[in-house]
Amino acid sequence: MESNINSPLPKAVVILSGGLDSTVALAIAVRHHYNAHALSFFYGQRHAVELQHATEIARYYGIKHEIVDIASIVKLVSNSALTNSRIQVPEGHYTSENMKVTVVPNRNAIMLSIAYGYAMNIGADSVWAGMHAGDHAIYPDCRPQFITQFEGMETTALDTVIKLQTPFINKTKSDIVKWGDIYHAPMNLTWSCYKGGDKHCGRCATCVERAEAFHLAGVTDPTEYEDPTYWKTVCNG
Amino acid sequence: MESNINSPLPKAVVILSGGLDSTVALAIAVRHHYNAHALSFFYGQRHAVELQHATEIARYYGIKHEIVDIASIVKLVSNSALTNSRIQVPEGHYTSENMKVTVVPNRNAIMLSIAYGYAMNIGADSVWAGMHAGDHAIYPDCRPQFITQFEGMETTALDTVIKLQTPFINKTKSDIVKWGDIYHAPMNLTWSCYKGGDKHCGRCATCVERAEAFHLAGVTDPTEYEDPTYWKTVCNG
Numbered sequence: 284m285e286s287n288i289n290s291p292l293p294k295a296v297v298i299l300s301g302g303l304d305s306t307v308a309l310a311i312a313v314r315h316h317y318n319a320h321a322l323s324f325f326y327g328q329r330h331a332v333e334l335q336h337a338t339e340i341a342r343y344y345g346i347k348h349e350i351v352d353i354a355s356i357v358k359l360v361s362n363s364a365l366t367n368s369r370i371q372v373p374e375g376h377y378t379s380e381n382m383k384v385t386v387v388p389n390r391n392a393i394m395l396s397i398a399y400g401y402a403m404n405i406g407a408d409s410v411w412a413g414m415h416a417g418d419h420a421i422y423p424d425c426r427p428q429f430i431t432q433f434e435g436m437e438t439t440a441l442d443t444v445i446k447l448q449t450p451f452i453n454k455t456k457s458d459i460v461k462w463g464d465i466y467h468a469p470m471n472l473t474w475s476c477y478k479g480g481d482k483h484c485g486r487c488a489t490c491v492e493r494a495e496a497f498h499l500a501g502v503t504d505p506t507e508y509e510d511p512t513y514w515k516t517v518c519n520g
Numbered sequence: 521m522e523s524n525i526n527s528p529l530p531k532a533v534v535i536l537s538g539g540l541d542s543t544v545a546l547a548i549a550v551r552h553h554y555n556a557h558a559l560s561f562f563y564g565q566r567h568a569v570e571l572q573h574a575t576e577i578a579r580y581y582g583i584k585h586e587i588v589d590i591a592s593i594v595k596l597v598s599n600s601a602l603t604n605s606r607i608q609v610p611e612g613h614y615t616s617e618n619m620k621v622t623v624v625p626n627r628n629a630i631m632l633s634i635a636y637g638y639a640m641n642i643g644a645d646s647v648w649a650g651m652h653a654g655d656h657a658i659y660p661d662c663r664p665q666f667i668t669q670f671e672g673m674e675t676t677a678l679d680t681v682i683k684l685q686t687p688f689i690n691k692t693k694s695d696i697v698k699w700g701d702i703y704h705a706p707m708n709l710t711w712s713c714y715k716g717g718d719k720h721c722g723r724c725a726t727c728v729e730r731a732e733a734f735h736l737a738g739v740t741d742p743t744e745y746e747d748p749t750y751w752k753t754v755c756n757g
Binding site: 349351352353355356359360361387388389390391392393396397399400401403404423424426428429432433435436437439440441442 | 586588589590592593596597598624625626627628629630633634636637638640641660661663665666669670672673674676677678679
């Protein structure tokens with residue numbers, strides 16, 4: 284219980300997927316004395332288990348947690364592998380090609396605009412999101428220029444400044460793990476696997492990226508993988 | 521039947537509320553030879569009758585029409601009179617005070633980001649929206665600067681240019697009625713009333729604004745009002 288809903292601290296909306304990045308972002312917000320409000324999105328993802336992890340993480344911090352259903356929106360905008368069971372989730376390391384399969388067009392603008400509406404409603408002065416440098420190559424809406432433009436657009440839209448905090452915008456996944464360690468983020472409660480089984484599969488691109496990130500950060504990986512060594516065969520780390 | 525879903529014409533997403541402004545915007549898009557796709561939002565509005573009118577208008581033009589349910593999002597961001605039956609809808613002419621009651625925080629950024637995702641998915645090269653100069657005073661997200669910034673943000677987010685067409689951004693409501701007349705928009709099929717009865721009430725701020733706009737434009741008002749003369753008592757037109 285590290286934060287409190289009725290706290291006099293400045294409020295922050297933290298987009299929390301239940302994955303590593305957003306959980307470490309939340310840990311930082313909490314440690315920097317924000318009264319954090321977690322916001323998750325159900326977008327019809329096959330790995331909805333992520334949201335259960337988001338709920339556990341919010342409970343760990345004793346903070347308010349809202350889950351918004353945007354499945355109908357995602358259906359309108361996308362034929363992504365994240366939500367369409369006919370498309371096969373790619374295995375192995377992330378590449379430009381297999382990452383494209385998991386793109387939901389305009390996802391960040393949609394989620395962030397909802398988060399900004401929520402921030403406005405509760406009087407928060409910042410919105411936190413966990414996108415990182417590793418996302419830049421394929422996802423243009425994870426780049427610093429997008430963040431700057433989005434924040435500027437919202438300043439006009441709302442006639443007030445709500446800061447868009449993206450602590451990892453120029454950081455790698457292994458930096459995030461290092462920060463998670465420093466900030467005592469409950470990384471053991473996070474979920475990355477795109478396949479949505481009982482354990483992390485260890486073979487999909489997010490599992491490989493996760494295992495490699497812990498290795499590169501020199502932090503013990505608390506994750507139980509179905510296939511705990513596969514990542515070594517596809518990484519040079 | 522003025523447009524066709526399988527047309528080779530450039531595609532456009534037109535946000536269609538079922539009101540005057542968006543219907544005239546649609547009429548312009550169709551007349552300018554766009555293959556228009558109408559997009560409406562159900563946001564828990566009390567006057568959901570608007571959406572039935574949107575459906576009739578899309579049918580009139582023979583175009584594809586999607587309705588997206590964003591009620592849970594609006595609930596998260598708002599305690600607006602548009603969706604909350606405990607808040608009384610203001611009567612009389614629009615003023616700064618009574619317009620504020622109907623604000624849903626960040627509504628335009630949320631709706632437009634969804635429209636942009638849809639545009640990206642279907643390969644449209646423009647998104648059309650009907651905001652007009654009369655909205656500027658109270659709604660910062662109806663101002664030209666917002667439109668420019670939003671379009672720029674999306675160009676980065678999507679790595680492609682999708683034009684944000686707002687033909688009325690510097691026009692008045694009566695200009696819209698004039699254009700509706702010129703472009704043969706089915707203004708008789710549109711709905712403005714915030715009260716959501718069988719007929720337009722003639723007393724709420726949108727009814728008053730509507731009746732006045734037809735009067736100022738010198739165009740015969742096809743609307744049947746419960747109280748057809750009330751607007752004259754609160755307008756100087």
